[in-house]
Every structure is written in C-alpha cells, then in structure tokens.
Amino acid sequence: MPRCTEGIEKMMRVRFDLGLRLGLAGCLVLASGGPALPWGADGHRMVTVAAVRALPDEVPGFLRTSLAVEQLGELAREPDRSKGSGQPHDADLDPAHFVNLDDSGRVGGGPALADLPRTRAEYDTAIRAAGEGDSARFGYLPYALIDGWQQLVKDFGYWRVDRAGETRGADARQRAWFAGDRALREMLILRDLGYWSHYVGDAAQPLHVSIHYNGWGNYPNPNHYTAERIHGPFEGAFVHAHVTLPDVERALTAPRSIEGPIQGEVSGFLAAGQREAEPLFALWTAHGFDAADPSRGKAFAVRRLAAGASELRDLVVAAWRASATSTVGYPAVKVNEVEAGTVPLPYEQMVGVD
16 A cells, blocks of 8 residues: 555654654643643554554455545544543543553552453442542543443444345345445444544553653652653654654564453553553663664664554454444344344344334
8 A cells, every 4th residue: 555655654754843842842741740641643643554554354344445544543643632622521531541550550559450340430439449539540541442342343243234234135225224324334433443543552652551650750769760751752752753654563463363351351451561661761761762872762662552553453353253243223133143144134223213
C-alpha cells in the first residue's frame, strides 16, 4: 500500500518545530498538575496503523483498505481530542486513559490487577473499602479495554448476520435492508475500533499503568531515579522526533492466538506494561533519552509502541473469532447458527419489531 504509507507518513512526520511546541506544551500541562497525557498523536497513529496493516486475511477486508487504515489511525486520537468537553463528560471519561498500579500490581492498596472486580461499580467499592476514596483518581483503563473489546465482538456479530442476510433474505427488500445495515455496521466498527484502539495504546505506555506516572514521586527511591516530569517529553516530543511507522512495524511480535477470558488477557497486558515503568526511569536517569544519543531511548519507545500494536492486532482477531459464537437481536439468536443456516434469518430481530 505505497500510497497509503506515504499519506500516513506525511501526517506523522509534520514539521518538527510544531511537534516540539506541542511537546513543550504538554510538559507545561504536566508541570501545572493537570491530567497526564497519553502517547502523542504520532504514537497513537502508529500503534493503530501498524496493527491494522498486520491483520490477517480472516478479518473482514473492509478493515484493511487503504482508506480504512488511514481513518482508523486518525480515530485513534479521538479520546484525547474530546477532552475538555465539560462535566460530567471529562470526569467520567478521562480516568479511562490510565490505571495507577503500585509496584506490587495493586490498585490503591485495594484489588490486585490479577483479581479485579467484574464491574466498575464493584471496583469503586473495593477501592473505597481500602480507604482510598473515589476510584476515579486511580483510573479505569482495565474496564475501557474490556468494554471496548466486548463492543467490537458485538459489532462483528451483527456484521456477520448482515452478510448472511444479504444473500439469503426472503426477498429483494429484505436483502437490500441487510446490505444497508451491513454498510452502517462497517461505519460503526471503524468508529468503535478506532476509538478503543487509543486505550490499547495507552496500556502499552508504562507511565499510564504505574503510580510513578510522572516522576518517581514520594516513594522509596534507592536507585535515585529522576524526579523530572518525564511523561510528556517521553511520549510526545521524543517519539515525534525519533520514531517512525516502519520502526514500529519492524518490531511487531509474531501473531498470538488469545485464548481464555478477556479479563485475564487485559490483566496480563497491563502487568507487562507496569513492569516497564522502572526500566524507563532507569534509562531516563542514565541519559538514554538525551538528544545527543537517542538510540537507547528510541529502542525502548519502539518496543513499547510495537507491544501496543501487536496486542491490538491480536485482540481484534480474537474479537472477530469470538463474534462467531456471540448473539444478536432480541430474542437473541446465535450468530454461528444464522451463518450455518440452521435457524431462520432474524430479520425481525434485526429491524426491531416493537
């Protein structure tokens, strides 16, 4: 896809002076005590574009067109662009970008990452029970990841049924309705996948899954890690100046089949990111991100961006496969039974007969 690559690269490699100004602006926000910023625009585009371009042929082709790849890369930025909308929007959505895990993998002295409650309400109760007050200050990132994946499964399930209806509808009118609904579902999938991909990228950024989210903080520091506010400079200006999409694509890990509950997969991915927080501080303290010799810092940033892209690719494939055994409509029908033709097409359930 040379034309798509060229267009994406142009968007990512805009003038450095602009990127530097944005990076410095991010530093000022962080220094003022405002909310932490996620990967910059470049980082989120690269995570999503690299993941989608690596999807296998089993995933529907509409996701892998040049236009879809470009659109998904831009949609990956949307959760950041919507910040500052007001209340309750910001209070409800801003905590979805992070989870402040301590060095033992617990949240706020409460639940362990490997044993998170099933719902956000139960999560809030557990943190309050630990005497930490409102759970929003510890973040909801695990739930943003799980919720977005479940929505994608549902989206794919409806798409599968629409495809079956396009060819097996009882008459031309039904077939036309299924075709139109399938086109609408593709728009929704692009939006839902692009928006959710942002949080997968956030989870790969170690400072989004650690209590040391911007400077080591007031914690034991026997290794004398930097007290600098490194969050914005690392993920913004540094990535913009030194990392490219081909760098990330070359670093993708081999595809992995995700088995078991999504909760376990998400916990494992977040734990892997949290383990990289201390190495990031050690590297920064050792001047691994200095402009005079950025190679060590670049290798670290590329590895984390590629971890996000690899996870996103594998989660999308897992969602596609899980959609075959999902249900749609009310009363619910099983998608694989519709595809196999062992149950009638659920036209009325899909249209919605009141």
